[in-house]
Amino acid sequence: MRLNRLFFGALCLLSSVTLAVAQEQSSVTCYAYQLGGVNVQLDYDLAQSKPVELFLEYNDGTIDTLHYFSYDEQLARYELRSRSSDSFAMIPRSKRLDLHLLELILRFKGETRTLLLHNVADAMGVFIHDTQAGDTNLRNGPKGDVVCQLDKKGTYLLSVCAVRDGWWRICGNQISVYETENEGVAAIRKSGDAWIHSSVIAMDTRNYGGQKLHLRDSPSSEGRVLYSFTKEILLRPLEWRGEWVKVQTIDKKHQGWIHSQWLCGNPLTTCA
Structure with missing residues (x-):
């Protein structure tokens, strides 16, 4: 599957240095994920261990803001709602994996998606440098199935935030594309993780x-x-x-x- 190039403005700056400085003055950190058609950003209060706001930025420039409004004790989940649409999000308390990852269930425009958001403060910036023949493969896990292929014509920047046996998880399901006809931030896949091997970055x-x-x-x-x-x-x-x-x-x-x-x-x- 070729990379579907969809571009959006970045609500979260993918700069660990910038965010680290900001977080010295605030307990709120940013988690992000790029869907095909919407850029997802969650502001999360680490001190209170609860979400603050969720932003959905669409490719037409509009932003839908979901506000934290309750914690469901029976279902053990945090809930966020939009005041301008029927968008709804849930964060199961038991799925609060660690400071690096956070599971979000998002309902918007008649769809329900389960997303694994990454803490962008933990991201490390790298770029594709693939000297092997053929396209560069992105996979759904270490040694997993190919979910995306990048040709050698462009320059690709990405952020990685976890490593396992020589494979790096790509943060936020997004990659920046330069020196091609279309430039900007692109979603890698519709949902799920993407991984890349250390030998090509x-x-x-x-x-x-x-x-x-x-x-x-x-x-x-x-x-x-x-x-x-x-x-x-x-x-x-x-x-x-x-x-x-x-x-x-x-x-x-x-x-x-x-x-x-x-x-x-x-x-x-x-x-x-």
Whole structure:
């Protein structure tokens, strides 16, 4: 199945740095998911452990806001309703998976969808760098079925927020497309997760001034140096632990841990 390119304005900025700064002053965090035809954003109060508002942004620019109005004790779920439509959403309390994921049941325009929203503050930006033959495959799970294929004509930016056996979960079911006839944020699939293998994604290093960077044997500035370099290079992310990322050079000759401040997930510009 080819990527169906549907574009919407972003209510949530997919920048973990920006959101981390904002959350130092607020307990509200943002969860997001991209459907084919609507961008879903949930503001969730971590301190109160309950939703605040849900925003549905449609491709015509209209936004439907669902407000938290009750907690159903019998059904053990939070409920949100729109004041301008029949849209309705539920968050089962038992399905509050962790700080990274949140299950949302959404009823809108005569449809009911179960979505797995991702905390965008936990997202790490990467881009497609696939040197293998053929299109780049996105799958429904590690080593799962192909749910989407990306051709090599464009530049693709995405955010990942979990890793399992070399496979990264793509946050929010969305990908940014550049350098093609159609540019913008695209929904990957109608529902469900999408995963991508670490061997086809990369990040640039941010040593723009020729700083000497190191790959270490552990996620710490005290870790033993395994490899050092001063030129900007591409690295493939393998693991993620706090502010440290385990990476591998494109030629597979070196791997180790590097602080995330030295990584950039955008090949089209520098990361300030």
